[in-house]
Structure formats: structure tokens, C-alpha cells
Amino acid sequence: MDIKRLYIPSFGFSLLIITSLFIKSIEKKMKVYLVPIMLLCFLYFVILFLTTIKRNSLFKNPIALWKDVISKNPKHSEAYIEIGSLYMEQGKYQEAIMVYKKALEINPKSAKGYANLGLVYSKIGEIEEAMEMYKAAINLVPNYYPEIYNNLGVLYLKLGKYHEAIPFFKRAILINRNFPEAFVNWGNAYYFTKEYRKAIQKYREALNLDPNHIEANYNLGVILMKLGKMNEAFLQFKKTIQLAPYHSKAHFKIGMLYYYQKKYKEALKEFEMVVKLDPQNKDAREKIEEIRNLASKWPVVEQISERRKK
Template sequence: MEKNQLGIQYMQEGKWEDAAKVFMEAIEENPKDPVSYINFGNVLSAVGEVEKALKFFERAIEIDENAGAAYYSAGNLYFEQENFDQAKNMYEQAMKKGINTGDNYFMLGMSFVQLEQDKLALPYLQRSTELNPEDAEAYFQYGLCLAQLELIDEAIPQLKKCVAVDPDHADAHYNLGVAYGFKEDEKQAKKHFDRALEIQPDHLLAGYGKKLIEKGEEE
């Protein structure tokens, strides 16, 4: 088995030291192959060696400026470090270099969300749902982004798609409750607040939403 493939297998098995050893051997054997640097950076990232990991991603980009996976991996590191502006830049670079995956669109959208630029996030989150139609979190974040922009009628179908993929997504049910509350459909709102509480009994916001509806019904 080729060393990079073997190293990835070790990573999947959680054998980080074995993976690191194999990737380092691959780098020594072929120091001009950016893939080995990206893989070694991903191992370092997984074990929390952030600064070292970034150096390996940067080295991969020095060797091949079109190594899209290096930009994407660096973006993930910056996102985890809450450096959302730099994360956004890296995901954009990854896209320019051909990384047009649902995950890259999703993370670019989430970077814009964290930068409080919901309008800019919208098309990327939408595209992520098209590319990953079984990704409940993509539907949830897209629906949430629509709701933040007060596009309630557009948000509801996305949140419904989220709970169709993942029926136990408590936050999606809560936000459906809020959306139906805005539309003054108390029956549907209460149904989704109840479902959120069934999944997560300590969901404070769902409990508060349910109490508000019950109070309104009493009055």
C-alpha cells in the first residue's frame, strides 16, 4: 500500500503516531509531494499541534500553489481558532483551486455567519445543501440564516428538511417553533417546542417558548 494511503488508514483508526511516522517517511522519500505535507498537517491538527500543522499546510502551498486541500485544511484550523476572517480567506482560496465540495461551501458560509455577514453566507449555505442533501446540519444552518434575515417562509422548509434527515435535532424543532410562532400558528409552534423538549428535556429556550404559548392560550 502506498504510504499516504496507509497513513490515512492509520488516521481513520485513530493511530496518530503510526500515521505521523508513515507521512514523515513519505515526505523524506518525496519532499516535493504536497499531499504528504497536507496529510502530516492533518495529523498535527488532530492532536492539537496547531502552529506546526499550519507550517505544513503552508509548505504544501509553497510546493504547489494549487493544492486546494491545503487551503481547506488551513481554513478548518483558523475556524477552530475563531480566526473567522482568515478562515474565510482560506476557504475562498480552496474554492478557487477547485475544492467545490459541500463541506467547503458549508464552512465558507459558516465563516460569514460568524462574521455576522448573513447575506453573504446565504448562497454558500444553500449550495452546501444541494451538494450534501443528507447533511442535516447544512439544512439547519441554512434555515437559521434565512430566519436571521427574517425570511421566515423560506426558513421553514429548510428546517423541515433538517428534521426529516435528523428527527432528533432539538434545535431545529425549537427554531421551527419560533418560526411558526412568528406566523401565529400556535398549534404548530407548540408541537415543535414539545418535540424539542422530548428530545432534550433541559432545552430552556423551547421550554420558555412553550410557556409563552400556553400563557397566550390562557389569556
């Protein structure tokens, strides 16, 4: 008999028996700890589940989320600014003012805090306070926020200080050349000073950057109409309505252009649209009444118009 051949298979068999006995001994010991381990795992998953629910509810309420951040870090000024922005979006301006002030109390060098506070003051008509906040922001970051210069310029326009507003629009564009809003407001300043050619130039510059800028299209139409360029003005107002179908002022201007051409039916349609969009518009109501009084004369008017065309 070959002893060597018998030894090799017996080694494997022995190893299997030893391993089996070892596992059984482990299982006996594990039974003692199995219940506590399972209980701990269960508690862990329950805590994880509840935490997830809490976080999800916070994400559904951004203000609550940022308040949670503040509860963990009361000196987090950016969290206050974010809450202020959310309040401002909701029209809760007094609440926004309070949290912006808190942010500035924590970080007096927050240009964003001053700028946002200025925006809130502007929305509630506190012009002087708004200007003060914008200027504080500019002092901190003179070459960073073109929007602040633009907003400050708009406040000067509201105060009737048209020439003083222009340098702020210039500075805004110097920081960001691709800023159509600043070009439009610069054009508005020239419009108020009756420098119509300059205003047209600025509106066109705005439209070069953004051909679909509603205010630029409308304001350009207004000036062209003032200068007697009726066909060009008509195109601008039509473009405005394409971009903003409910732009009552553009509908009124188109109505007036039709009225000047004695196209009363078309004019009436536009004025009726104006009243539908803006029921308090007295000018449109007067024009509707005037045109309706002419209703019996329409055929005659149309014949005269046709003869003039020939």
C-alpha cells in the first residue's frame, strides 16, 4: 500500500472536519451577540430614515433649510442673505430688511448684503436709503457688480436727475460690456433730456446685444414715433407684441398709428385689446368711444382713403 497516496486525501478530509467544527463553535458564540447586533442595526436604519425625512422636508422649505444652517452656525452671514433673498421673492420686504441687517451686523464688509438691502429699499420706495446701501456696496467692491451701478443710475432717473444718472450706466457697461439693461437705461436718460438721437443709439446698442429686449424695442418705437418715422415705429411695436402679447402700451401705440392713418377698424381692435389688458386705461376708452361715433361714416372714410392711395 502506498502510504503517501492515502495521506493526501485524508488531509483534505481532516481539514473539512476541522473547518466544520470551527464554524459551529463560531455560530454558538455569535448567537449570544446576534440579537444586540440586529437591534443596533435596526436602530441605525430608523435614525437614518428619520434624518432623511427631516432633510427632505428642509429641502422643500428653503427658508427652513437656511435657518437650520444658522442654528448650527449662528455667524453664517451668507445664510441670512439667502433668507433675505427668499423673503424678497415672496414680497416680505420688512422681513428681508431685518435679516439683511443681521447679515451686515455679522459681516459689515458684505457688499452683497448692502446691495440686496438697497434693492429692498428701492422696491418699497425708500430711495435715499437704497442709494446709501448701493454706495456702501460700491465702496467695498468698486469694480465687481455692474448691476449695482445700473440700479443706482435708475434711482437717479426716478429722482429726475437724468444727467447724474448717466455716469453710473457708463460705469456698469465698463465693467460688463454685454449688459443691455444698462444701455436701455442710458437711452432712457437721453429720452428724458429729449436727446432723441442719442437715445436711439443706446437702444440700438441694447438690441445688438439682445434683439428680443422688450423695453428696448418698445422705447425705440416711442422715439421713432415722436420723430415721425411711423413705419419704423410700427415695426418696433409689432416686435414688442410678438415678444410680449399682453403689452398694453404697445397695443395702444399701434392703435394710434392706425388711427392716424384713418384705419379705424384696425385701430378699434387695438384699443379694445388695450382695455381688455388694462381696464383703467382712459385714453383707450376715449378712442373707442370716438371711433364708434364715427362708425356710420366708415364707408365714406374708407372710400376717401382708397382715393388717396390712388
